[in-house]
Amino acid sequence: MIPAAFEYVRAGSAAEAISLIGQHGDEAKFLAGGHSLLPLMKLRLAAPSVLVDIGRVSDLSYIRDAGDHIAIGALTRHMDVENSAVLKEHAPLLAHAASHVGDPQVRHRGTIGGSIAHADSASDLPATTLALGATYVAQGPNGTREIAATDFYHGFLQSALAADEMLTEIRVPKMQGAGWSFQKFNRRAQDWAIVGVAAWRRNGDSGVALVNMGSTPILATSVASALAGGASVSDAAQLAAAEADPQNDLNASQEYRVHLAKVLVRRALEEASK
Amino acid sequence: MKISVTVNGTAHESDVEPRTLLVHYVREVLGLTGTNIGCDTSSCGACSVHLNGEAVKSCTVLAAQADGQSVTTIEGMATDGVMHPMQQAFMENHGLQCGYCTPGMVMAATSLLKENPNPTEEEVRIGLEGNLCRCTGYHNIVKSVLAAAAK
Ligand SMILES: Cc1cc2nc3c(=O)[nH]c(=O)nc-3n(C[C@H](O)[C@H](O)[C@H](O)COP(=O)(O)OP(=O)(O)OC[C@H]3O[C@@H](n4cnc5c(N)ncnc54)[C@H](O)[C@@H]3O)c2cc1C
Ligand code: FES
Numbered sequence: 001m002i003p004a005a006f007e008y009v010r011a012g013s014a015a016e017a018i019s020l021i022g023q024h025g026d027e028a029k030f031l032a033g034g035h036s037l038l039p040l041m042k043l044r045l046a047a048p049s050v051l052v053d054i055g056r057v058s059d060l061s062y063i064r065d066a067g068d069h070i071a072i073g074a075l076t077r078h079m080d081v082e083n084s085a086v087l088k089e090h091a092p093l094l095a096h097a098a099s100h101v102g103d104p105q106v107r108h109r110g111t112i113g114g115s116i117a118h119a120d121s122a123s124d125l126p127a128t129t130l131a132l133g134a135t136y137v138a139q140g141p142n143g144t145r146e147i148a149a150t151d152f153y154h155g156f157l158q159s160a161l162a163a164d165e166m167l168t169e170i171r172v173p174k175m176q177g178a179g180w181s182f183q184k185f186n187r188r189a190q191d192w193a194i195v196g197v198a199a200w201r202r203n204g205d206s207g208v209a210l211v212n213m214g215s216t217p218i219l220a221t222s223v224a225s226a227l228a229g230g231a232s233v234s235d236a237a238q239l240a241a242a243e244a245d246p247q248n249d250l251n252a253s254q255e256y257r258v259h260l261a262k263v264l265v266r267r268a269l270e271e272a273s274k
Numbered sequence: 275m276k277i278s279v280t281v282n283g284t285a286h287e288s289d290v291e292p293r294t295l296l297v298h299y300v301r302e303v304l305g306l307t308g309t310n311i312g313c314d315t316s317s318c319g320a321c322s323v324h325l326n327g328e329a330v331k332s333c334t335v336l337a338a339q340a341d342g343q344s345v346t347t348i349e350g351m352a353t354d355g356v357m358h359p360m361q362q363a364f365m366e367n368h369g370l371q372c373g374y375c376t377p378g379m380v381m382a383a384t385s386l387l388k389e390n391p392n393p394t395e396e397e398v399r400i401g402l403e404g405n406l407c408r409c410t411g412y413h414n415i416v417k418s419v420l421a422a423a424a425k
């Protein structure tokens with residue numbers, strides 16, 4: 001399988017990438033690690049006429065302590081997120097979730113920015129950063145703007161990014177010692193989650209988000225409110241799918257996904273409460 | 275488009291279509307057919323090569339993305355006709371049956387040991403999760419990698 005023909009241009013900086021995408025119009029796409037886009041192009045489910053390769057914009061590959069949050073460059077690869085000492089200390093849930101993405105070969109290429117921009121509800125990092133209350137930074141021809149993770153995901157593979165906007169940074173609030181858990185239920189190693197849960201808890205506060213329980217990653221706000229109101233973990237977990245709208249597919253029926261979400265949220269909260 | 279890629283230590287200048295996949299570049303343009311295509315859908319790892327020293331699935335990388343970079347394929351593992359310790363370990367531990375997955379396994383396993391020189395058995399199994407063996411010879415593959423790590 002080979003992709004349909006396209007033109008390839010490589011950008012050296014975010015500004016150059018944005019100007020190139022502007023010049024080439026709607027049919028152009030950014031190429032980061034290529035581990036979501038190239039498989040789609042090989043299957044001819046995507047056929048951009050121009051690829052603007054941002055894989056060498058190395059000044060957007062970083063993980064920095066920025067006081068109350070950790071700033072992660074959009075071109076940081078999953079492997080570097082997984083192994084980051086700064087993240088292991090301040091946002092261990094994210095480092096851990098990154099270690100569950102695909103397999104080592106995938107993590108050597110795929111980037112956190114590509115994963116979030118792709119906005120696949122079955123991916124691990126959109127839900128994880130949503131649970132953590134992250135903010136994303138987008139750069140466009142007219143400057144940069146911040147987008148809360150809660151406002152970013154609009155539908156299946158649809159995000160708040162305009163076609164000529166590039167995701168440049170992911171800001172994750174420090175977890176400040178919160179308990180956490182990442183539950184990924186799949187049938188085979190390396191697979192996407194049939195259902196996944198990213199959760200953290202600290203005193204009365206909590207954040208719970210679901211992987212593959214709808215067309216976007218889902219913030220399970222009912223669970224967090226119940227916990228804040230003093231509900232037990234098992235009672236709160238019963239509300240796991242309150243905001244979700246899961247699909248039927250080859251891997252699982254809707255009913256089974258709802259069941260899994262409740263079980264996995266309970267397990268996640270138990271682990272995060274230790 | 276023109277690309278220059280260092281493959282197994284030799285610089286190559288080539289003219290390729292932008293849509294050329296790295297696996298087709300090494301197999302068809304350079305004639306290095308040791309790298310196999312199994313699934314063609316990023317799942318099996320048979321096509322694993324090293325890009326700047328790290329294992330990647332070459333069916334999911336454009337040759338254009340390797341422009342200016344260094345690639346090692348299974349053909350680049352032996353030195354002066356002497357097998358790489360990982361290849362040796364696969365031979366000594368019956369780490370292959372039909373051999374189809376073996377080039378990818380060797381590339382993934384050497385990349386793994388670079389990142390984790392003394393893995394536990396479980397770490398080897400998890401580290402090779404991106405590589406499938408249709409002959410299901412996993413037990414001896416893991417044994418081979420542990421033997422290579424102990425060398
Ligand atoms: C075999 C396999 C298994 C996988 N398993 C998992 C898994 O278990 N869990 C999981 O979460 N993911 C999984 N993935 C997907 C992987 O995480 C991808 O790397 C990731 O989803 C996309 O990142 P990328 O850098 O490769 O993006 P690309 O494929 O390069 O781009 C994806 C999309 O985002 C756009 N884009 C990329 N970067 C930016 C940016 N900075 N600004 C704006 N737009 C941008 C592109 O135009 C494209 O539309 C798997 C992939 C493979 C091949
Ligand atoms: S051929 Fe590349 S992963 Fe199977």
Ligand code: FES
Pocket residue numbers: 369370371372373374375376406407408409410411
């Ligand atoms: S030895 Fe036959 S596929 Fe692995």
